[in-house]
Amino acid sequence: MxxxxxxxxxxxxxxxxxxxxxxxxxxxxxxxxxxxxxxxxxxxxxxxxxxxxxxxxxxxxxxxxxxxxxxxxxxxxxxxxxxxxxxxxxxxxxxxxxxxxxxxxxxxxxxxxxxxxxxxxFAQHANTREGKLQVELAQYEYRLPRLTRAWTHLARQAGGGGGRTGSVGGVGLRGPGETQLEVDRRDIHRRISALKKELENVRAHRSRHRDQRRRTQIPVIALVGYTNAGKSTLLNHLSKADVYVADKLFATLDPTTRRVELPGGHWVLMTDTVGFIQKLPTQLIAAFRATLEEITEADLLIHLVDATHPNAHVQWDSVKETLSAIDAGNIPMITALNKIDQLSDPEEAQRLTTEYEDAIAISALKGAGIQNLLSSIERELFETFVPVTVYLPFQEGQLISLFHEQGQIATTENTRTGVTIQGNLPGRLIARYQPFFERPKSTEE
Missing domain, CATH: 3.40.50.11060 (GTPase HflX, N-terminal domain)
Structure with missing residues (x-):
């Protein structure tokens, strides 16, 4: 049997x-x-x-x-x-x-x-080494003050009567009376320090890549938006890429960059970034600093909004709030109202565009409005000029040369340490010069 x-x-x-x-x-x-x-x-x-x-x-x-x-x-x-x-x-x-x-x-x-x-x-969806490092750091920093309640063995004493040999995370002989909690806390502090060092290396590596991209003079666009707004779907449509797409929250954590051709023949680099959400944990914002710099260093932001969501306006405000928190609030931005193919009233899409600044109605899935979006990107990057006054120290010679090559100079004034330039810059370069603004300027075509 x-x-x-x-x-x-x-x-x-x-x-x-x-x-x-x-x-x-x-x-x-x-x-x-x-x-x-x-x-x-x-x-x-x-x-x-x-x-x-x-x-x-x-x-x-x-x-x-x-x-x-x-x-x-x-x-x-x-x-x-x-x-x-x-x-x-x-x-x-x-x-x-x-x-x-x-x-x-x-x-x-x-x-x-x-x-x-x-x-x-985030821990479930992190696939690359960088993503896993960032999530692990955020988790440890969240858990550290909660060790007293999260670990069942922490009340155990290790020591007394001349000490006791034990091992947790590579720790050997412990001092008299030292609690397991103290050992665990010290181990986590060590791990946090190691993770931060690894992520600084990642950050430096990303910075070198961005410097190489700048030398090619190809503008960089970052796709931003509330989680599940359709950023990966849009990147796939524009670049014919195969970025992972799923109808769920935080499906994409690791940034992906692809080349996209605009109608006038210009090429841009477009980066899909992590989605935002209200009450985004501060630990994640800190841990994902290297990734979020892909946003802060972009020449243009495309802010995707799920036009079908009942709280679309609130989500838009939440993303804008987060962008300000990471010092990306002044980067030129186009709002793309996505998923219009799911609206019951076709005229609703055009009405919605009047409720957001610089908004275009699109369907990343079906392709509706994509040509309008690409034309707006091209106009913003290559045709729109912004009046600025910047003070550039002489050690910023690359930026001084770039202003002469790409901008429209009205006046220059040399000092012993640098030069003040007044004139117009292409919209795509504004973020690069922002640290040197003499005073804020309004955007005009």
Missing amino acids: SKRVSEPTAPPVERAFLVGVEVKSQPGLLSLEDSLSELSLLCETAGLEVVGETKQRLDTPHPNTYIGSGKVEEIRLLVEETLSNVVVFDTELSPTHQRELEEKLGDNVRVLDRTAIILDI
Whole structure:
């Protein structure tokens, strides 16, 4: 009689209960309901099954549990009723909040916050070595202050009575009375330092590549936008590339650059960058500095907006806010209202273009409006001139020569250390001269 071999079963999907909190003194870009809906999508992307949710509005967060004690008890009962094993808050919790909440919600319930979910999604989607380094750094910096609650063995003493030999992460003999927590924290500090050094090498490598691109005089365009706005689809359409595309949040983390030809015969380099989201964790912004420099060093930004999304305006504001935070707010930008093929009213697309500055309606999937977009890119890069006054030290000889070659000079004034130039520059060069602006100027054709 043959013996039946049982096939391995997949691990059970964790059941998540969501908690949305609106603090009166800390208003978000999205409404409480819409932000909670976005958190639900994030959890599903991370592989969690959302089984319930609750909301609370507060004047100020509770110092221990963030939400009130009555709400904590309500959530505990709802978690039992829905058989949830994860509670996810739509905000970033302090280590104290997480620890207190887990104690009150039960031993078998993990408490996570929005930042932890986003970091987990990034970890799943990072494919290149650079992406993995950046995510690992962000995760360690997030976990470091939470070691007291995240590691089960940390209360163990290693030492006493003349010391004890042990090993964690390569650490050997420990001092008397030293806790496992102190050893683990020191190991993580070492790893963070090593990761930062590796990423500085990545940053230097990217900088050398950008210098080479500048010498070719080929303009660089960065595609930016809220996550899942269609940046990779647009890059594929324009360059006939095969960048990974999926209808989910943060499908693309690693920047991809392709050559694109404009209608007038000019060539540009177009880079697909990581998508933004409201409440983007500060750890990620810091860790992805090398990648985000692909945006800050671009000659032009194409800001993709999902025209079908009910919160398109809020997403547009969120991206603009993030661009300002990384010092990319003054780079020339064209807004591309994407996915117009999914609008029920064809005339809605043209109406929407009046609600955004420098907007063009397109469908990256179907190709509608793409020629208009390419013509606008060409006009912005090669036909639009911006009046500026810059002071260039003599050691910036390359920029001085470039202004003479590509710009229109009205006046020059030499000093002992440099030269002040007043005139017009092509829009594609503005970002390069921005650190040397004498004063802000308005953009005119």
